[in-house]
Amino acid sequence: xxxxxxxxxxxxxxxxxxxxxxxxxxxxxxxxxxxxxxxxxxxxxxxxxxxxxxxxxxxxxxxxxxxxxxxxxxxxxxxxxxxxxxxxxxxxxxxxxxxxxxxxxxxxxxxxxxxxxxxxxxxxxxxxxxxxxxxxxxxxxxxxxxxxxxxxxxxxxxxxxxxxxxxxxxxxxxxxxxxxxxxxxxxxxxxxxxxxxxxxxx
Amino acid sequence: xxxxxxxxxxxxxxxxxxxxxxxxxxxxxxxxxxxxxxxxxxxxxxxxxxxxxxxxxxxxxxxxxxxxxxxxxxxxxxxxxxxxxxxxxxxxxxxxxxxxxxxxxxx
Numbered sequence: 001x002x003x004x005x006x007x008x009x010x011x012x013x014x015x016x017x018x019x020x021x022x023x024x025x026x027x028x029x030x031x032x033x034x035x036x037x038x039x040x041x042x043x044x045x046x047x048x049x050x051x052x053x054x055x056x057x058x059x060x061x062x063x064x065x066x067x068x069x070x071x072x073x074x075x076x077x078x079x080x081x082x083x084x085x086x087x088x089x090x091x092x093x094x095x096x097x098x099x100x101x102x103x104x105x106x107x108x109x110x111x112x113x114x115x116x117x118x119x120x121x122x123x124x125x126x127x128x129x130x131x132x133x134x135x136x137x138x139x140x141x142x143x144x145x146x147x148x149x150x151x152x153x154x155x156x157x158x159x160x161x162x163x164x165x166x167x168x169x170x171x172x173x174x175x176x177x178x179x180x181x182x183x184x185x186x187x188x189x190x191x192x193x194x195x196x197x198x199x200x201x202x
Numbered sequence: 203x204x205x206x207x208x209x210x211x212x213x214x215x216x217x218x219x220x221x222x223x224x225x226x227x228x229x230x231x232x233x234x235x236x237x238x239x240x241x242x243x244x245x246x247x248x249x250x251x252x253x254x255x256x257x258x259x260x261x262x263x264x265x266x267x268x269x270x271x272x273x274x275x276x277x278x279x280x281x282x283x284x285x286x287x288x289x290x291x292x293x294x295x296x297x298x299x300x301x302x303x304x305x306x307x308x309x
Contacts, residue, residue, distance in 0.1 A: 021246045027238055034234060042227050051233040058237050065247050067256070133220040140217075156214070157221040191213055 011074040019066055029074065030058055036075055037082050044086035044153060046138075053089055057082045083150065083168040090146035140190045148183035155180050 009017070009028070017025040034054075041053045061081050068077060141149050147169070154165045155176070162180070166173045 019248050021248050023242055023246060024238075026241055027234070030234055030237060038229055039225065042229065043221070043224050047227055050227070050229055051236075054229075054233055055237045055240065059240060059244070062241055062244070063247060133216065134223065137217055137220050153221070157218055187217075188213070191217070 015065055015068060015074065018062075026058075026062055029061075033075055033078050037078060040079060040082040041086060043158070044083075044150065045089050049089065053085060056089075057085045060085060080168055080170075083154070084170070087146050087150045087169065090149055094146060136191070140187050143190050144183050144186060148179050148186070151176055151179040152183040152187060156184060 011029065011032070014025050014028050018029070037054050037057050038050070041057065042050045045053045057078070061078055064081070068074070141152070144152065150169060151165060154160045154168065155162060160168075162173050162176050166176045169176070171179075
């Protein structure tokens with residue numbers, strides 16, 4: 001990659017130069033905000049699709065740059081694009097039916113049943129297989145719609161506020177509340193179903 | 203003593219800890235080069251028409267207002283039309299009646 005020499009320029013100045021036709025200046029924005037976008041995307045999409053999705057986020061941002069003017073910080077604007085690109089990723093994935101219907105094995109059920117039992121001590125997580133746990137989580141999240149999945153991940157798993165999540169997804173706070181309640185209930189139903197062998201086929 | 207509500211909470215905590223492991227996935231930094239190649243392929247963004255996306259956003263923003271207004275207008279116009287139609291028929295009937303009576307009775 002070629003050197004651009006825009007280290008002392010702030011985001012707004014770099015954006016103005018990109019819009020003026022200096023395409024390579026966009027590289028400076030990518031370098032500055034790459035870690036932010038990567039951190040968001042890798043939480044929401046499968047490992048194999050992270051790189052493609054990051055590229056899609058920046059490409060969407062690049063094409064929308066002329067509409068960025070006076071919209072607060074570039075990082076915040078980019079976060080919104082990143083979250084919505086992840087949501088669109090799952091929408092497309094569900095629509096195209098590419099998403100494999102994972103089947104959980106006997107060991108997953110046993111793992112979940114023992115994880116839920118009250119006899120487990122605090123060190124259980126360190127001993128437990130993270131791979132199995134991750135597969136169970138992916139399976140359960142795969143039962144939710146793209147929107148419900150994103151709300152659950154942003155609020156329940158990442159601890160973001162309802163207001164922040166609503167802003168990121170472009171929904172009302174009331175909509176986020178309803179979706180969170182619904183998706184938490186469904187997640188719990190799926191997980192308890194697995195541990196009692198009811199939800200495996202579901 | 204642990205209650206029955208402890209299990210869902212424990213399960214939630216367990217899933218949250220699994221979710222957090224996603225943050226440690228290592229990504230190859232080579233994507234930046236590929237991305238810039240794609241950006242160069244797209245070309246400059248200056249002068250790209252932005253009217254249609256902006257218009258679409260405006261239309262969607264106005265839907266909550268324009269939709270009830272359109273329904274109201276349709277209702278109002280339908281009523282006006284029905285009334286006008288009714289009056290027209292009555293006027294026509296009265297005209298025919300008067301004309302007929304004049305012909306019969308004269309004057």
